[in-house]
Amino acid sequence: MFELETQMFIALDLKYITNDEFKSLFKEINKCKKLLNGFIKYHKSLLLTSTENR
Numbered sequence: 001m002f003e004l005e006t007q008m009f010i011a012l013d014l015k016y017i018t019n020d021e022f023k024s025l026f027k028e029i030n031k032c033k034k035l036l037n038g039f040i041k042y043h044k045s046l047l048l049t050s051t052e053n054r
Contacts, residue, residue, distance in 0.1 A: 008026065
């Protein structure tokens with residue numbers, strides 16, 4: 001995700017995307033980050049639970 005943010009900043013600086021497009025895409029990336037982090041936490045909790053029940 002961080003690599004995508006970097007590419008977006010470059011695209012904005014080079015005027016490939018507008019400021020409005022940048023803001024919109026940035027919001028979407030942040031949503032994806034939150035979803036991904038939630039999934040990672042959920043998966044880790046499953047792993048911890050399964051190792052505790054052994």
